[in-house]
Amino acid sequence: MLVARDKDRLDELALDLTNKYRVNCEVIVADLATEAGANHVAKRCADDSKPISVLVNNAGFGIKTSFEKTPIAQEEAMLNVLVRAPMLLTHAALSVMRKRGRGHLVHIGSVAAWITSGTYSAAKAWLTTFSESLSVALAGTGVTSTVVAPGFVRTEFQQRAGMKPQDVPNWMWLSARLVAQQAWQDVLAGKTVSVPSLQYKVLSTLTRGLPRPLIRRVSKDVMR
Ligand SMILES: NC(=O)c1ccc[n+]([C@@H]2O[C@H](COP(=O)([O-])OP(=O)(O)OC[C@H]3O[C@@H](n4cnc5c(N)ncnc54)[C@H](OP(=O)(O)O)[C@@H]3O)[C@@H](O)[C@H]2O)c1
Numbered sequence: 001m002l003v004a005r006d007k008d009r010l011d012e013l014a015l016d017l018t019n020k021y022r023v024n025c026e027v028i029v030a031d032l033a034t035e036a037g038a039n040h041v042a043k044r045c046a047d048d049s050k051p052i053s054v055l056v057n058n059a060g061f062g063i064k065t066s067f068e069k070t071p072i073a074q075e076e077a078m079l080n081v082l083v084r085a086p087m088l089l090t091h092a093a094l095s096v097m098r099k100r101g102r103g104h105l106v107h108i109g110s111v112a113a114w115i116t117s118g119t120y121s122a123a124k125a126w127l128t129t130f131s132e133s134l135s136v137a138l139a140g141t142g143v144t145s146t147v148v149a150p151g152f153v154r155t156e157f158q159q160r161a162g163m164k165p166q167d168v169p170n171w172m173w174l175s176a177r178l179v180a181q182q183a184w185q186d187v188l189a190g191k192t193v194s195v196p197s198l199q200y201k202v203l204s205t206l207t208r209g210l211p212r213p214l215i216r217r218v219s220k221d222v223m224r
Contacts, residue, residue: 001026001052003041004059032059032085033077041085045092048099054187055093056106057086057127062120062161075119082123087130094134094143101142104187107131109147111200114207115219124149128193135192144190148183150174151200171199 002010007029014025028044030037045052060082063070090105097103109131113124131147138145152158152172158165179196186194195204207215 001028001044003028003030003032005029005031033080038080038085038088042088042092045089046095048096051096051100052093053097053102054104054106055089056108057089058106058108059085060108060157062157062163063118064162067119078119079123082120083126086127090130090134097143098141103143105131105134105143105145106183106187107145107147109149111149111151111195111204111207113149114204114215116216117219121219132192144187146183146187146191146194148179148186148194148196149200149204150179150183150196151203153179174200 002014002025004010007027010027010029014027017023017025028041030041032038032041044050045055061078063074063078067075086107090107093103093105097105107127107130109128110120110124112121113128115121128147128149131145134145151174152165152168153174153176154165155176158168174197182196183194186196195201
């Protein structure tokens with residue numbers, strides 16, 4: 001089941017996956033920033049006649065401008081996509097997974113959750129704590145919850161947010177394939193937190209161990 005707003009791209013991806021892996025792909029066109037869109041997908045996630053084994057809360061976007069300069073509607077849309085939609089979809093999918101006694105919840109967070117870089121950081125911090133809490137609450141049930149915290153990944157993310165990828169040093173970039181492969185291994189191993197790549201494992205261990213005032217100083221202007 002593939003969810004996004006762009007139907008043509010979803011149909012193309014569904015066809016590609018069907019041809020390569022001989023799987024059935026269900027396409028749902030929905031805007032997760034809207035109540036109607038998120039509710040529509042949540043209803044599908046709660047359908048136990050076609051149970052979902054793995055839910056990946058991946059949709060997201062960033063905002064380049066500072067909080068006070070960003071139109072509040074854009075901030076609300078980001079909060080809806082990064083926080084509200086994952087909460088609704090997880091709640092819906094979890095009901096089915098608990099009945100079956102198995103399933104994987106996967107939340108795509110970010111290393112930004114551990115710094116103080118605006119509302120994006122705040123939303124990813126929410127998702128991280130949410131997923132960690134679920135992981136503890138679901139221990140021994142057969143259902144797992146993993147938060148994946150990538151660093152910079154070469155996707156359309158930076159370009160869509162109007163950020164400048166050229167300002168990021170080469171060694172900080174990861175491929176989407178590497179992130180997906182390492183994250184999936186961690187999901188299957190039942191890990192609570194997955195940080196793909198050695199460089200970000202080291203960086204995130206340092207970040208989480210450093211005093212908060214220092215984090216506040218270094219994270220100023222990282223993303224905005
Ligand atoms: N790239 C990075 O450096 C990086 C680093 C850390 C974490 N992340 C996180 O990784 C996740 C995936 O991002 P990405 O890097 O793959 O960015 P991307 O290439 O821009 O992809 C974003 C995806 O989210 C979907 N999406 C965005 N807004 C949506 C909405 N309102 N409703 C439904 N779907 C929506 C997009 O599809 P449509 O536009 O067709 O709706 C697209 O499939 C995000 O949660 C992001 O925060 C990215």
